[in-house]
Amino acid sequence: MIPGNLDDDEGDESRADASGEIRLPATLESSGPVPPKAEIVIVGGGVIGLAIAYYLARRGLTDVVVLERGYLAEGASGRNGGGIRQQWSTEINIRLMQESVDLCRRFAVDLGVNVWFRQGGYLFLARSQKEVARLQKNIDLQNRCGVHTKMLEPKAAQEIVPELDLRGIVGAAYNPTDGILFPWPFLWGYARQAAAHGVRIFTQTPVSGLVPQQGGGYDVVTPRGAVRARRVINATGAWSPQLAKLIGVDVPTYPIRHEICSSEPLKPFLRPMVSELSSGLYCSQSMRGEIVGGVTLPGHGSTYAMGSTLEFLATYARRLVRLMPILGDIKILRQWAGPYDQSPDGNPILGAAPAHPDFFLACGFVGHGFMMAPIVGKLYAEYLTGDKPHEIFSRYTLGRFSDPALAGQHEKEDFNIG
């Protein structure tokens, strides 16, 4: 079975197998025609599309179809590090992440799936006074928002991670309630619960056309037929510009390859996610003991290529061993890459596209779409079911990039690290 694919659950309804065990009804549909119409079609079966689908269904809007061209978790959502943090540089992102962390904490109970969420904190390390000043500025803002991040002397950072080599480290920021989780069950949780509430999720179903209808909405064209949708949500991550282009909308995001790797499992020793500002190195220890981490490489430009490079492995190994010499002998078992959907100001793009009131965007999440999915999914569902829109829908519009009157909304998020 392909990781992240639940197709083997397919069947028409709950049933007991030979052992008497009750099986769940179908979660995914990978064959057969798509339905002729739906109130909302969500294109993209990543964490953003599925979170929106789940929260819509929870609010009673179940006439929803998700169309995924491959398998669930095929895009960035199945390739990320599972880091969840509240250490950001803008108030809006800090506040969003406070709520997302709450939702992550309740995820297992609310959705009935263990996502291995562990709040071991995030420890950001500075190698210059300039970096310390940058951390301090963020910490002041985070503290004002009620996130209890602290500035630490190097020795205090070493009390949290004794394996750190402190040479060159001049300070650290630590928030104990940040954490990590295991991305795949998170997606499965949303998919299963959305489907259990009536959402239909189609895998192996690429959208190749959007035909505007008189009076609003679109025919959403796939090889398995077309769905006439009142509203369409573009949740195709790094491929969002391509989908938007089908109706002539320009989305200014672009794909950046981000590489990551995972080691053999080690005895648990590392509680927080550790991240070094100067190199963009980050690593955490999963609940299974693997060290999962990445590092920033000099720009290779925009690309959809998702191959792995030796340059990444060599850079990561050098940076990691400089920081934690004890890791010099570990074996890397797996290396992969995924696309960041990079937006010009580091923030997502949300709400209806200008002049296209039935075409909604949920893209541009750069390296933090996973952690934002719970709160963005919830707020999006509230908005689409008639609640007063949260300020993210006036602030994170597509129009902010072209309309001078909205230029003030360009509050750049400059802490897209680790």
Ligand SMILES: Cc1cc2nc3c(=O)[nH]c(=O)nc-3n(C[C@H](O)[C@H](O)[C@H](O)COP(=O)(O)OP(=O)(O)OC[C@H]3O[C@@H](n4cnc5c(N)ncnc54)[C@H](O)[C@@H]3O)c2cc1C
């Ligand atoms: C290596 C790496 C590490 C990361 N680490 C973190 C982290 O620690 N924490 C964090 O919060 N975020 C992290 N991220 C970012 C995070 O993974 C993304 O922001 C998030 O997964 C985006 O979700 P999405 O649903 O928007 O996009 P995706 O998961 O990419 O989903 C989009 C889906 O749309 C589908 N699609 C595309 N075109 C079509 C079409 N025409 N028809 C139908 N379907 C289509 C694709 O197949 C894909 O499945 C990381 C990303 C990478 C690559």
